[in-house]
Amino acid sequence: MGAAGCLNAIKSAVDAPEFEMNEKVKQKMSSDRQILISGAGPVGYATALNLALHGIPFTLFESGADIFEDPRAGTIHPPTLEMFEASGVTQAMLDEGYIVRNYHYRDRRDGIVADFHLEALKDETRHPYRVMLEQHKLSRILRDKLKGFGNHQILNEHRVARVVQDGDGVTAIVETPQGEKSFRGAYMIGCDGGRSQVRKSMNVKFDGFTYPERFLVLSTKYDFGAHGYAITNYIADPDEWCALFKVPGYDGKGLWRILFPAAHEASEAELFDEASIQKRISGFQTKDGPYDIYHRNLYEVHQRVASSYRDGRLLLAGDAAHINNPLGGMGMNFGLHDSFNLTDKLAKIWFEGASEDLLDLYDRQRRTVAQEFLQRQTIENKRNIEQKDPAEREKFYEDLRAITRDPEKLRVYLLRVAMIEGIRRSNSIT
Numbered sequence: 001m002g003a004a005g006c007l008n009a010i011k012s013a014v015d016a017p018e019f020e021m022n023e024k025v026k027q028k029m030s031s032d033r034q035i036l037i038s039g040a041g042p043v044g045y046a047t048a049l050n051l052a053l054h055g056i057p058f059t060l061f062e063s064g065a066d067i068f069e070d071p072r073a074g075t076i077h078p079p080t081l082e083m084f085e086a087s088g089v090t091q092a093m094l095d096e097g098y099i100v101r102n103y104h105y106r107d108r109r110d111g112i113v114a115d116f117h118l119e120a121l122k123d124e125t126r127h128p129y130r131v132m133l134e135q136h137k138l139s140r141i142l143r144d145k146l147k148g149f150g151n152h153q154i155l156n157e158h159r160v161a162r163v164v165q166d167g168d169g170v171t172a173i174v175e176t177p178q179g180e181k182s183f184r185g186a187y188m189i190g191c192d193g194g195r196s197q198v199r200k201s202m203n204v205k206f207d208g209f210t211y212p213e214r215f216l217v218l219s220t221k222y223d224f225g226a227h228g229y230a231i232t233n234y235i236a237d238p239d240e241w242c243a244l245f246k247v248p249g250y251d252g253k254g255l256w257r258i259l260f261p262a263a264h265e266a267s268e269a270e271l272f273d274e275a276s277i278q279k280r281i282s283g284f285q286t287k288d289g290p291y292d293i294y295h296r297n298l299y300e301v302h303q304r305v306a307s308s309y310r311d312g313r314l315l316l317a318g319d320a321a322h323i324n325n326p327l328g329g330m331g332m333n334f335g336l337h338d339s340f341n342l343t344d345k346l347a348k349i350w351f352e353g354a355s356e357d358l359l360d361l362y363d364r365q366r367r368t369v370a371q372e373f374l375q376r377q378t379i380e381n382k383r384n385i386e387q388k389d390p391a392e393r394e395k396f397y398e399d400l401r402a403i404t405r406d407p408e409k410l411r412v413y414l415l416r417v418a419m420i421e422g423i424r425r426s427n428s429i430t
């Protein structure tokens with residue numbers, strides 16, 4: 001069925017309570033084909049745009065009233081820039097974001113350990129750099145691109161409460177300001193984050209672990225670049241490691257984010273206390289007078305992967321499918337890669353009559369690399385940055401120095417941390 005045949009699909013909201021629909025209504029809804037998406041974060045919006053580009057009608061539900069602006073993802077890796085080229089999203093990200101051609105691995109006391117230049121990837125990707133752009137700005141770019149397409153609706157303040165499936169499709173029960181409604185679709189994609197309701201409606205587990213400490217994110221306009229820091233810095237320390245990044249911020253002139261570990265026994269009030277924040281940030285870099293602080297946010301950090309990304313017509317992508325610590329800037333990128341993989345397969349099923357077995361292939365490809373690559377790399381990144389054993393720490397630093405001295409080792413290392421290896425591995429799974 002082509003897109004033109006689905007024009008009325010998105011009018012299928014029904015105010016009837018769950019399971020009280022008469023057969024006629026149910027029949028009509030079953031024949032109306034669209035895809036439902038739960039969650040309008042970056043992965044939900046990317047999934048929406050990908051479906052729109054393929055010509056597949058959809059409804060996107062978001063529990064919030066607008067795009068959240070908390071300081072989470074800021075790093076966009078080369079494969080993501082390649083994937084978004086055709087839609088013009090990459091150009092928009094390059095226009096708004098900062099291009100990062102090198103980044104530092106540092107020791108908090110002794111300074112630069114290794115300076116990684118992504119130019120070493122010039123024969124591997126059209127974008128041998130990272131882009132720094134806040135995730136809410138990417139979401140906005142995606143939402144703006146969607147304005148050029150018909151055949152869809154985006155419903156804010158619509159919280160997916162649960163989803164049930166039958167032989168013909170799925171029924172989502174959605175809480176709205178006007179009360180509960182049911183929506184029908186051929187598939188439901190859960191892009192609704194770590195606490196995904198879609199995942200909870202599926203027969204899957206979300207095994208893994210939660211770190212005892214939380215991550216504290218502070219932001220300031222103070223220019224750390226004047227002290228020799230790169231736009232991206234990972235700063236190892238046995239007592240208080242940190243990560244320091246510059247994102248464009250409110251005016252495009254820059255906002256520096258610092259991410260510190262926060263002791264699990266400390267209360268939010270203690271961690272957010274102005275004096276304690278000033279002490280912590282000045283302990284990292286002293287300056288005359290207090291820092292101007294724009295964000296103080298606290299995140300619980302987990303390492304978990306869903307036991308399957310597919311249960312019949314219910315599918316998972318992004319944080320709903322896998323969550324990890326942010327060191328390396330990979331979680332959102334990985335979720336966006338899920339989205340491209342999944343929507344390409346859905347388009348083959350939708351328009352070419354391909355087998356739904358493709359959805360199992362999606363699960364195999366993306367879940368395998370989430371385990372082998374995303375989880376392994378981010379767990380390793382945290383272990384290295386907080387290494388307490390001086391001999392282990394020195395060995396790790398020596399490995400990093402050796403990588404930067406040897407062009408082949410550097411290429412191989414950067415292929416992994418720039419997420420190119422993960423994509424190649426995913427595509428190799430049949």
Ligand SMILES: Cc1cc2nc3c(=O)[nH]c(=O)nc-3n(C[C@H](O)[C@H](O)[C@H](O)COP(=O)(O)OP(=O)(O)OC[C@H]3O[C@@H](n4cnc5c(N)ncnc54)[C@H](O)[C@@H]3O)c2cc1C
Binds near residue numbers: 042071191197331332
């Ligand atoms: C401090 C920090 C820094 C990070 N830095 C990076 C980075 O540099 N690079 C990177 O790649 N990743 C990074 N990440 C990870 C990144 O933020 C996440 O991977 C990303 O937000 C996942 O996007 P998502 O769309 O899957 O989920 P989310 O961003 O969590 O979006 C889910 C959406 O679903 C909505 N929702 C939830 N439940 C429902 C429901 N029942 N019904 C309807 N809507 C619902 C939510 O309101 C939300 O809008 C970082 C994370 C943290 C905490």
